[in-house]
Amino acid sequence: MAETTSEKKINPMLKMGLELGPIVVFFVAYLRLRDQTIEIGGTAYDGFIVATAGFIPLLILTTGILWKLTGKLSKMQVATLVLVIIFGGLSVWLNDERFFKMKPTMIYLLFGGALGVGLLRGQSYLKIVMEEMMPLKEEGWLLLTKRLTAFFIGLAVLNEIIWRTQSTDTWVYFKTFGLTAAVFVFFMTQGKIFQDYALEEETEEG
Structure with missing residues (x-):
C-alpha cells in the first residue's frame, strides 16, 4: 500500500x-x-x-x-x-507469544531511529509527516523531534521491561491503554513548543 x-x-x-x-x-x-x-x-x-x-x-x-x-x-x-x-x-x-509482545519495541525503535537519523542530518523528519497539522518554525520542529525521539526509545525500553518481567495480563493492559495514554500525555505536555515556535499567520492590511 x-x-x-x-x-x-x-x-x-x-x-x-x-x-x-x-x-x-x-x-x-x-x-x-x-x-x-x-x-x-x-x-x-x-x-x-x-x-x-x-x-x-x-x-x-x-x-x-x-x-x-x-x-x-x-x-x-x-x-x-x-x-x-x-x-x-x-x-x-x-505458537510463541513473545514475538507479538516484542512488536511495540520494534515499532518504537524504528520510529525513534528514523527520527534520530534525520536529526544527525540536521533535519526533522517529523516535520515532513506533520507539517500540515502543526505549522512550526524550524527550531520548534527540531526540538520536538529530539524530545519525541527520546520518548519513543523510552517506550521501547519500557515495553521490553514490562513484557519480560510482568504477566501477560499486565502487558495487554499496558499495550491497550498505557501506550496510547503515554503518547497522548506526551503531546499534551508539549504546549510550550507549540506556543513559542508557532508560525504567525500573515495578514494583509487593506
Whole structure:
C-alpha cells in the first residue's frame, strides 16, 4: 500500500474507529479467551495466540478500508502494519507469544531511529509527516523531534521491561491503554513548543 499525495476527508469518528477498532477487538478477545486453550490442526493454542491470529487480518482489513476511503496511508501506518504481520505472524506460526509482545519495541525503535537519523542530518523528519497539522518554525520542529525521539526509545525500553518481567495480563493492559495514554500525555505536555515556535499567520492590511 503506497502513500499517495491526495487525501480524501472522512468522518473523524469513522477514522478513529478504523484506527483503534482492531486494538479494542484484540483486548476484548483476549479477555474472553485468556483462560482457554483451543486446538487447531492438532496444535493447542492459548487465548493470547488466538486473539493475535484474529488481530492480524482485522488490522489488514481496517487499514485497507482506511486507505480506500482516504486515498492515503502514513509511513507510520504502513510500518506498523508490516511489523504486526511479521511479529504477529511469527507468534502464531511458532505458537510463541513473545514475538507479538516484542512488536511495540520494534515499532518504537524504528520510529525513534528514523527520527534520530534525520536529526544527525540536521533535519526533522517529523516535520515532513506533520507539517500540515502543526505549522512550526524550524527550531520548534527540531526540538520536538529530539524530545519525541527520546520518548519513543523510552517506550521501547519500557515495553521490553514490562513484557519480560510482568504477566501477560499486565502487558495487554499496558499495550491497550498505557501506550496510547503515554503518547497522548506526551503531546499534551508539549504546549510550550507549540506556543513559542508557532508560525504567525500573515495578514494583509487593506
